[in-house]
Amino acid sequence: METHFQAIREGQLKMETKSIAANPFSITKADDYNDRQIQQFWVDGPAADEPVQSVVQPKTAMPKYLLGAKGSGKTHLLRFHSFPLQKIRLEKRQGGLLSGVKEEGYLGIYIRCGGLNAGRFAGKRQPEDRWEGVFAYYLELWLTRHLLQVVQELEPELEKDDVERFVREAASLFDVSLQLDAFSLHTLIAAIESERRHLDVEVNNCVLSGSMNVQIKVAPGRLVFGIPKCLVERCPALREVTVVYLIDELENLSKYQQRIINSLVRDRELPTTFRIGARLYGIKTLETFSSEEENLPDSEFVRVVLDEEMRRATKRYDAFARSMLRKRLSEAAFGMTVEVDSLQRAFSVQDETWSSEVYLRMVKGEVSRERTHFRRFRQKLRRAGIQDEDGICEALAQFEYPLIEKASILAFYRRVRRGDEPKALAEDIREQAEQFMKGADKGRRGNRVRSIIEHNRTDLSAQLCRENRSRQYYLGLKTFIIMSGGLPRVLLTIMRSIFEWAIYNGEDPMQQDGISIDSQYRGVMEATEWFFSSMRKSGREGAAIQVATERLAQIFRESRFSDLPIECSLNTFSISLHQLSEEARYVLDLCEQRSFINEVSGGQKHRNSKEVQLKYQLHPMLCPRWQLPIGRRGAMVLSSELGNAVFEPGKQDVFAEELKQFRRARRFALKPREGELF
Amino acid sequence: MSQDYTHLYREELRVDEDWSDKWDIFVSAFNGSDRVRRVFDKAKADKKFWIIHEEYRFDDHELPQAGGFVCEALNEEEMLRFWESELSASCFGVQGITVCLDATGFMRPQLMFLIKLLYAKGIRKFDVLYSEPQYYLDKDRTTFAGSHVDSVRQVAGFEGISDDTGSRDLLLIGAGYETHLISEVAEDKEESRKIVLLGLPSLRPDMYQQNAWRAWQASDAISVEESERYFAPAADVFATATVVSELVDREQKRGNVRHIYMAPLSTKAQAIGFALCFLSEFQGANISIIYPFTQTYEKETSAGLARIWKHTLEF
Numbered sequence: 001m002e003t004h005f006q007a008i009r010e011g012q013l014k015m016e017t018k019s020i021a022a023n024p025f026s027i028t029k030a031d032d033y034n035d036r037q038i039q040q041f042w043v044d045g046p047a048a049d050e051p052v053q054s055v056v057q058p059k060t061a062m063p064k065y066l067l068g069a070k071g072s073g074k075t076h077l078l079r080f081h082s083f084p085l086q087k088i089r090l091e092k093r094q095g096g097l098l099s100g101v102k103e104e105g106y107l108g109i110y111i112r113c114g115g116l117n118a119g120r121f122a123g124k125r126q127p128e129d130r131w132e133g134v135f136a137y138y139l140e141l142w143l144t145r146h147l148l149q150v151v152q153e154l155e156p157e158l159e160k161d162d163v164e165r166f167v168r169e170a171a172s173l174f175d176v177s178l179q180l181d182a183f184s185l186h187t188l189i190a191a192i193e194s195e196r197r198h199l200d201v202e203v204n205n206c207v208l209s210g211s212m213n214v215q216i217k218v219a220p221g222r223l224v225f226g227i228p229k230c231l232v233e234r235c236p237a238l239r240e241v242t243v244v245y246l247i248d249e250l251e252n253l254s255k256y257q258q259r260i261i262n263s264l265v266r267d268r269e270l271p272t273t274f275r276i277g278a279r280l281y282g283i284k285t286l287e288t289f290s291s292e293e294e295n296l297p298d299s300e301f302v303r304v305v306l307d308e309e310m311r312r313a314t315k316r317y318d319a320f321a322r323s324m325l326r327k328r329l330s331e332a333a334f335g336m337t338v339e340v341d342s343l344q345r346a347f348s349v350q351d352e353t354w355s356s357e358v359y360l361r362m363v364k365g366e367v368s369r370e371r372t373h374f375r376r377f378r379q380k381l382r383r384a385g386i387q388d389e390d391g392i393c394e395a396l397a398q399f400e401y402p403l404i405e406k407a408s409i410l411a412f413y414r415r416v417r418r419g420d421e422p423k424a425l426a427e428d429i430r431e432q433a434e435q436f437m438k439g440a441d442k443g444r445r446g447n448r449v450r451s452i453i454e455h456n457r458t459d460l461s462a463q464l465c466r467e468n469r470s471r472q473y474y475l476g477l478k479t480f481i482i483m484s485g486g487l488p489r490v491l492l493t494i495m496r497s498i499f500e501w502a503i504y505n506g507e508d509p510m511q512q513d514g515i516s517i518d519s520q521y522r523g524v525m526e527a528t529e530w531f532f533s534s535m536r537k538s539g540r541e542g543a544a545i546q547v548a549t550e551r552l553a554q555i556f557r558e559s560r561f562s563d564l565p566i567e568c569s570l571n572t573f574s575i576s577l578h579q580l581s582e583e584a585r586y587v588l589d590l591c592e593q594r595s596f597i598n599e600v601s602g603g604q605k606h607r608n609s610k611e612v613q614l615k616y617q618l619h620p621m622l623c624p625r626w627q628l629p630i631g632r633r634g635a636m637v638l639s640s641e642l643g644n645a646v647f648e649p650g651k652q653d654v655f656a657e658e659l660k661q662f663r664r665a666r667r668f669a670l671k672p673r674e675g676e677l678f
Numbered sequence: 679m680s681q682d683y684t685h686l687y688r689e690e691l692r693v694d695e696d697w698s699d700k701w702d703i704f705v706s707a708f709n710g711s712d713r714v715r716r717v718f719d720k721a722k723a724d725k726k727f728w729i730i731h732e733e734y735r736f737d738d739h740e741l742p743q744a745g746g747f748v749c750e751a752l753n754e755e756e757m758l759r760f761w762e763s764e765l766s767a768s769c770f771g772v773q774g775i776t777v778c779l780d781a782t783g784f785m786r787p788q789l790m791f792l793i794k795l796l797y798a799k800g801i802r803k804f805d806v807l808y809s810e811p812q813y814y815l816d817k818d819r820t821t822f823a824g825s826h827v828d829s830v831r832q833v834a835g836f837e838g839i840s841d842d843t844g845s846r847d848l849l850l851i852g853a854g855y856e857t858h859l860i861s862e863v864a865e866d867k868e869e870s871r872k873i874v875l876l877g878l879p880s881l882r883p884d885m886y887q888q889n890a891w892r893a894w895q896a897s898d899a900i901s902v903e904e905s906e907r908y909f910a911p912a913a914d915v916f917a918t919a920t921v922v923s924e925l926v927d928r929e930q931k932r933g934n935v936r937h938i939y940m941a942p943l944s945t946k947a948q949a950i951g952f953a954l955c956f957l958s959e960f961q962g963a964n965i966s967i968i969y970p971f972t973q974t975y976e977k978e979t980s981a982g983l984a985r986i987w988k989h990t991l992e993f
Contacts, residue, residue, distance in 0.1 A: 075869075114869070115936065117966065132736050135859065146842070201962065207755060208798045301845040332862035446991055534865065543826055 023503060024328045025496035035084045042080060042327075055304070056081050056275055058106040058244045063274040064263045067282070068306035069595035070535060071489025074277035077306075078246040081275070082110030098157040098237050106242040109146050113249040116142065118257055124207040128256060132289075134203065134212065136220045141196040143245060144223040145189060151231060152185045158235055165236040173226045176217040220260065220289075225269040232271050243272045251282025252610045260261050260297050263288040269545045280305065281593030310486030311598065321481045321491055328492075329510075347520060348513040349476045351462060354453050355437075359402040359461070362468045368397035368405060372467040377409050380563065383669040386422045395426035396433075406460040407452040413563050413668045415448070455568040458629050459560050465627070466561055472627040473517060474524045483524070483620045483630050485598065490621050493530060498523030524624050531621040535594055544587045544649045549596045551646040551655050552618060553626040556663060559636070560628060563665030567634025571623055572600060574615040579640035584647035590615075591647075595619055600632070680927035681959060683916040687990040693935075693983055697722065701776045701805070703768060705792070707783035708742055709734055709878070710978030713809040714783040717986060720805075721778065727764055730783050733975040740977075743918040752971045754791035754834050755906075761795055777804040780989075781946040787833045787969050789946065790953040793991070794835035797957050802993040808947045812915055816943025827859065827970040830866035836956055836967035838937060839947060846871055847937045848929055850922070852952060854944040863941045870939065873925065877912030877944050910951070912944060915989040918951025923959060939963040947987065954991055 057064065058081050066074045080083060086108060090100030101107060111658040121135040122128075146168075155163060167183040171191075178191045199214060206212045228243035250258065263276050266288045284411055286294045287331060298301045310317040350358050363371050374393055381389040396408040408429045415425050429449065436450045451458075465472045474483065480498075484491035500510055501519035507513040532549075536542040552573070559566045591597045597616040620630040638646065642662070645655040691697055697720065704723035706714060708730050718726065728746030730736065747764060749756040769775050777796065781789050796804055832838075847870035848872035853860055854877075864872060910921040922940065929935050940956070956967055 112869070113841075115840060115847075117832055117837065117840060117937075119829070120834075120837045124834065125755070125758075142840075142842075154963075197839055204837040204839070207758070208795070534861070 023496060023499045024331070025325075025492050025499055031491070033152075035079070035082075035088060038076065038079050039085055039088045041136050048103060058104075058108060058273075058275065059242050060529045061242070061267065061268075061270060061273050063276065063301040065283070065301055065303050066275060066277045066306060067303065068308075069280055069486040069487055071493075072306040072310070073488050074306060075248055076488075078110060078248050078275060078277050081106075081108040082246055083108050083153070084110075084493075087153070096157050097183065098154055101154070101241060102237060103204075105240065106244050107147075107150060107238075108244050108246050109143070109150060110246040110248065111143065111146055113247065113252040116252070118253050120203055120253060120663065121257070125210065126206060126212060130212070132215050132256055132260065133216055135257055137214070137216045137218065138196065138199050139205075139257075140218060140223045141192050141199070142218060144172060144227055145192050145196065147243065147245075148185060148189045148192065158237065162235050166230050168221075169230040169234065170227050171315065171611065173222050173230075174218050176215065178217075219244065219353065221264055221267055221269075222232060224264055225267075228272045229269065243270065244275055246275050246277070247424065248277040249282075250276050250278035251284075253284075255284045258284050259287050259289055263290055264288060266290055266293065266295055266300050272570045274301075276301075279593075281590070297413035307486035307595070308598075310488075317486055318478075318481055320402045320475070321484070321488065325477075325491070340612070342510065344477045345512045346509050346514045347476050348475065348515060348517050350517065352457075354403045354407075354457060355401060356403075359464055360400060361600075362464050362470045364468070365403050368399050369393060371402065371405070373402070373406055373409060373464070380668050381422075384668070386416070386551075386670070389425055391423055392426040395423070396654055398433060398437075402464060403453070403457065403460055404449065406464060407456070408433050410452050410456065410563075411448040417668075417670060424613050429518060451578050455633075456565065458569055458631075459565055462627055462629070463561055471521055472624070473521055474580070474624050474630065475517060475520050479630065482525075483624070485595070485620045487595070490527070490531065492620075494523060494527040496523075497526040497530075501526075531619070532625060536595065541590055545590050545594055545596055547649050548587050548591055549618070549622065551659075552597070553622070553628060554659060555636075555642070556618065556628050556647070557626050558659065558663050559666060562663070564666050565668065566636050569629040569631055569633040570631070570636060571620070571628050572615060572617040572632050572635035573638045574635050575614055575638045575643050576613045577641070579643060581644050581648060583649075584644045587647040587649065590614065596622065602636075680923040681920070681955075683919040683923070683958075686916045686992060687745050688914065688916060689988045691986040691988050693986060699778070699805070699988070700807065701778040701784075702772075702777065703727070703765065703777045704780070705729065705765075705778070706780035707731055707788075708736075708746055708973075710740075711783070711811070711980055713811060713983040713986075714780065715768035716983060717782065717807060717809055721780070721781040723778065725768060725907070727760075729760065729784065729788070731783075731788065731975065733785055733973065734977050735974060736977070749785075749788060751830055751973055754785075754787040757788055757792045757795055760792075761799070766799075769799065777801055778807060779804065780807040780809070782794065782807070782809045782948055784946060785975065786942060786946065786949045787971065788951060790833055790942075790967065791835050793953050794957060797993055798835075804991055806915065806950055806989045806991055807986060808913060808915070808945070808950070808989070809986045810819065810984040811980030812984050814982065826974070827972050828861045830863055830968060830970045832966045832968050834952070837956065838960065838964050838966040839962065839963035841936055845936065847939060848873070848935050850875060850925060850938065850940045852877075852918075852940070852942040852948045856943065859943050859970045859972075863943065863968065866970075867939055867968070873890050873906045875910055875921065875925075875944070875948075876907040876990050877917075877948060879911050879913075896915070910948065912985055913947045915947050915951045915954060915987075915991075916951070919949045919955040919958075922952055922955045926955075926960070927967065936964070940965065940967050941969060942967065943970075947989075950989065950991075957993060 024442045049346055056066070056077055066077060068074050086101060086104060087097065090097055090104075093100050116139070117184060118135070121131050121138070131660075148540060163182045165186060167185060167188050171178050171180055171183070171188060178188075180187045180191055192389045195217070202212045202214050224245070231239060231243070232238050247261065253261065261276070262285070265276070267290065268274065285672060286296070288295060295301055299477065310320075322343070329343060350356070352358065368374055374397070378389045378393060381392065386392070392412070396409070396412065398404040410433075411429050412425060416422055432441070432447045436447055436453065441447045441450060462472055464470070480494045498515060499521050501522045502515045505516060507516055507519060533544065542655050556570050558569050575588075580588065588597075592599060596619055598619055600615040600617050615635055617632050618628065623630045642658050645658045647650045700722040704718075704721045704726045706726070706728060708714065708716045708728045718728070728742050728744070730741060730746040730748045732749065732751035747760050749760065769777065777907065779789070779792065784792075793806075847866045847867060849864065849870040849872045851860060851863060851872060852875045908921060908925060910918040926938060929938065940952050942952040952967060954990050
């Protein structure tokens with residue numbers, strides 16, 4: 001019988017894990033995980049051997065704001081440090097929960113601002129200063145209730161007398177007596193909960209009753225700081241422990257509500273500290289109620305922007321990403337070990353070097369003369385009045401290597417404008433192409449074809465795809481990691497989409513080259529659309545973000561697919577902020593806050609605020625939407641006219657004209673046109 | 679324990695016949711559709727009121743000649759001002775006063791708040807009309823609300839108490855045609871488990887497929903399995919209220935739910951069903967109605983008048 005039940009349990013486990021194994025990346029959000037799954041799928045990182053505490057540092061007194069875009073891992077990090085996860089980590093440990101907490105050195109009290117439904121603490125014909133007092137009191141009770149529930153879990157290991165003394169002292173913090181029947185944690189929690197529910201009812205009903213019958217029974221901070229103090233003083237086992245309030249989703253609070261939180265941060269008292277998670281755009285104010293002072297980074301708090309850190313430390317993020325994905329696969333593969341490079345090998349890739357047969361297939365084996373790039377080239381030669389187009393084309397033709405032909409054409413365009421004799425130039429380029437193909441020019445400088453292949457290969461490849469109506473592919477694990485731009489959830493979303501297609505197509509993701517190019521293509525396209533539609537803000541501002549991003553991408557696209565690209569692999573721009581209108585600056589800020597563009601270090605900032613030049617990259621996850629490169633190389637300078645046209649939503653006509661001019665300037669012509677250089 | 683609301687009185691009013699009903703007060707929300715205007719003209723009442731929602735962005739020449747109460751956009755509490763300025767003298771304390779609302783042109787939050795207001799002021803029995811169109815002008819591509827959601831928040835009067843004892847929130851979405859509204863609400867409560875309520879039977883035969891298709895397009899935000907889809911008739915307030923009651927009861931019995939959010943994004947009839955259920959059963963509970971508020975709304979989205987339903991709400 002026992003064997004029978006054992007078999008049933010194993011079967012159920014396999015069924016459950018099989019449903020996970022069907023797509024090991026189906027869950028992408030921390031919120032969709034329960035506590036055990038957070039622990040199960042946790043990966044220390046960014047580097048595989050880097051302790052996770054180095055990011056959150058729960059024991060240190062200085063408050064920390066963990067900022068980042070959606071999917072940067074804020075909730076994951078905060079929840080990992082919460083008491084329920086501490087409990088899971090410590091449950092197998094000998095010595096009990098209390099000693100484990102003592103060893104970890106902190107108690108993590110996790111709360112989500114979303115759960116407060118803070119929007120109801122506004123309007124309803126009540127003045128804002130009334131709401132300030134009510135919300136501050138409500139928050140005090142809310143945080144305290146969470147803390148006391150955690151203490152209640154530790155209660156079995158605490159001395160009874162200590163607990164009673166603690167409860168007495170905690171109750172005495174109230175300005176108005178709580179009238180407890182007994183000095184137990186249970187009654188204290190019940191009293192606080194009763195008080196909080198009373199507030200709920202009054203707040204919810206005041207719109208119709210016209211008034212709020214609320215008596216504020218404790219000053220702000222008195223419980224938030226006072227109860228942890230009582231705790232460590234009355235319970236010797238917790239003497240060295242820091243109480244960390246892990247406050248997530250700060251963006252859900254209004255400005256005045258954030259001032260209340262800021263005031264707590266400013267006025268904090270040991271053993272309490274704060275770790276606050278918020279979206280990049282989520283901080284509405286740093287003001288406090290302390291004499292109108294503002295909290296300053298590195299003074300009252302430390303500011304960490306998670307995805308920025310990830311993007312900066314590319315190797316570390318790459319290692320972390322691979323560990324994270326491998327862990328998911330291992331958990332899904334019935335506990336089998338997944339080799340370090342299994343996932344890498346699973347993705348089919350194609351040879352994208354200059355000599356790849358992929359390009360010959362793209363042009364469908366047509367003779368050079370009939371290829372689209374040569375037909376257009378001949379047209380442009382005619383328009384430019386250049387004679388002997390057949391001779392020039394013949395010189396530049398390399399039947400087996402369409403990419404070399406493209407590079408040769410670009411080399412021709414660049415040089416002939418400087419006055420080189422066309423036919424001789426073509427012959428010279430041919431010579432250089434052949435030297436390059438044989439490798440005979442290695443160690444020597446000045447080979448234009450080599451230089452173009454080294455710098456512009458991906459752009460020329462993209463042009464070939466477009467000219468021949470082939471798909472632009474983004475393939476391979478390394479590509480997806482780069483594309484995620486430091487956002488683990490984005491990477492998981494890419495993987496989820498790709499795996500869904502692979503499963504649908506009957507592919508085996510665990511086999512070498514098991515995931516086809518087609519599945520990767522479809523998955524990436526789905527993921528890029530998801531990013532474009534889900535990362536933006538709601539409302540008019542969301543539309544402004546999308547419009548600006550579209551326009552920016554069009555500029556980059558025009559450059560990429562033009563005769564004379566302004567820079568290689570262009571997805572980055574720099575701009576002088578003072579040259580932008582107020583509206584344009586506002587929209588640019590919105591785009592950055594929502595991670596549609598990322599600021600790149602290396603922009604030039606001057607002390608004189610009128611000469612601030614910043615550099616931004618289009619988020620790599622958006623690039624496939626417009627067949628743009630994902631790696632960052634060159635950057636273009638946006639003029640004030642073009643910058644305003646891009647970022648001011650109402651300037652559609654101006655933008656259209658700017659784009660036209662930009663396009664014209666990038667077209668091959670023998671003489672430079674006025675205003676063609678941006 | 680769930681409640682069955684289907685015993686409440688529901689009747690079809692014939693479009694081409696005179697109605698026997700006569701009310702003391704008739705309130706409708708003005709919009710560009712023929713069905714709203716025809717019903718307003720046809721209804722017999724001592725006093726009739728137009729609500730003019732700013733979301734419709736009417737030009738002056740488009741407004742009804744008799745005028746109406748202009749309701750500030752995004753603000754359901756405006757119904758309080760409407761009550762104070764127009765209704766209270768007529769309604770408050772009057773025994774047996776008969777009130778009828780035509781829900782068809784209303785913004786859902788304002789409609790629900792007005793229902794709550796009547797309830798709170800002691801009017802515990804009143805009629806609500808809902809008229810079905812022949813078809814929506816752009817079929818499955820019909821948009822009603824503007825594309826820009828100002829905020830997702832609780833509807834005033836339908837806020838629940840906050841309870842952190844469960845492990846996860848639940849979001850019950852009455853899914854309509856508008857993928858972006860479904861996505862906004864689902865993303866706002868992205869940590870919650872989701873269940874979807876589709877309108878079936880739909881208003882017209884092909885509308886279910888259109889509805890289901892649009893809801894599927896929001897599937898990334900919803901992350902819902904096939905088993906988490908439920909159905910309630912699109913035009914039936916009481917059947918909807920019954921299904922909502924059953925679903926909430928079931929979830930509460932399962933336990934471990936921190937807060938239940940309900941988002942009625944489908945027909946007005948379903949929105950009323952949500953409101954009826956809330957006012958009858960969920961006041962003071964950890965259950966809220968939330969809504970994605972938009973600055974604008976299309977004036978005219980449908981053509982024709984197929985049927986008119988009269989639901990008598992009783993509390």
